[in-house]
Amino acid sequence: MAAQRGWMNNLFLDTGSTSFTEFVGSYAPGLLPARFESLAAPVGDQIPHATTIVAATFAGGVVVAGDRRATAGNYISQKDMEKVFRTDDYSCMGIAGTASTGIEMARLYQVELEHYEKREGRELSVEGKANRLATMIRGNLPMAMQGLAVVPLFAAYDENRGTGRIFSYDVGGGPYEQTNYASIGSGSLFARGALKKLYREGASAEDIILTCVHSLYDAADDDSATGGPDVARKIWPLVAVITDEGFRRLPDEEVEGYVRQVLDLRMTDPDGPTAPLR
């Protein structure tokens, strides 16, 4: 077959590897998330940042929830941002750090997983998915050093084990598998404190969703970059559940039910539920 011109060159002849990212890199490198050599000055403060994401496992799955705020310095750049992304039928990722880079990374990662699955006729293992994401984050390290860091939280349902699994990362990659719960982003310290006290092993999905919503409330309580529930505009946290039936993003009305429970309790007890001391 004679060589075709332009970007269609060798589309059929060079079947290459299963990685979509590698393919884009060789084929149309301009489409990859940008990796500039260096920026003149750190721009971290001027670019919107996504904030807090929490995840916790329950019997038979995993819950991931994120607040809806994006900030640039002390300015709230978006009130209803969505930072939890479905990456395939049984996994999702939440992003904290530079919003634009994170969104682009999630988009690329989603195609990466699907591309492998379609080519090979099988899904990647959960470890395989987690490792692949680590490579993508490591690729962003030079940008992270310039203030454009993005750190995801990856959660998946493992069909072999029948459990939910959570992986966290740092700017250099990872992954670090977490037991029971994890949080990332500016409000993560406060969210983690709440998760630590409220998490119960073997709890139901409903209880874990409520736990996650409580922990996001606590994060918003003490971290200015994390948005609390916006009752006037009806902007609620984004909650996703992954079980053996796949990824499901809870509809707003369902999340509102959980948020109202949290708000009702906080009206009488602003600091939320307390863990038993003995």
Next chain:
Amino acid sequence: MSMPFGYVSPEQEMRDKADFARKGIARGRSVVVLQYENGILFVAPNASRALHKISEIYDRIGFAAVGKYNEFEALRLGGIRYADINGYTYDRSDVTARGLANLYAQSLGMVFTESRKPYEVEIVVAEVGDAPEDDQIYRLTFDGSVADEHGFVVMGGVAEAVAGRLKDRFREGMSLPDALDAALAALTEPGGERPPMLQLEVAVLDRTREHRKFQRLTGPRLERLLATGSSSVTPPSEAGAGGPLEAGDGDSPATAPEGDIDTGSGG
């Protein structure tokens, strides 16, 4: 005027290539693609569990092929790349079966005219729409010609005989079990036995699904569908006495033609 030694006229060359490709394609078993109420159904008798003749290309786009495995597999991989890179560059809704069919037509046409051996393949690119009238089915042949089909497509093997049988049973807006039953009846020569479940590759583009519409039907789900389909069979009234089924009974060609038995890799 004397011709140089070994000269073959372009007409002859094209004819030879086309005959060669047609023979290769007819050697395998037929693959059926048809519309049903909620989307598009793909049915392929395929002894291999690993080498697929039916595949997902993108959210709404499916692919089916007959012929030489390595050739249509290369087309399939190229199609996935085309779809993924376009969806990533623009938006997922910007990937269309029409664009993919054009790309395949270009590629197949070029191979047919410029290489010594044409591809021995025939493929279908199907896109499921929001409503049945938005469904698109494109059939591409070895020389790069494209046909825009409605209702159903049969390709490979003794395609004409199978298409004839399917025409009698096909109705618009059939339920999934009925559509599957019609496809299997068409794929089975009169008086013959239906292919066993383990040798069937069945998939749907289901417009009621979220995100990715393509789904393989295997295991218990396929078993249930096969059971419902065959119990509720009512032969359509048009195929009464003297209908094409009975008329063609004696002299219709066998579904499994002479030559090697299809292993999924060869045909």
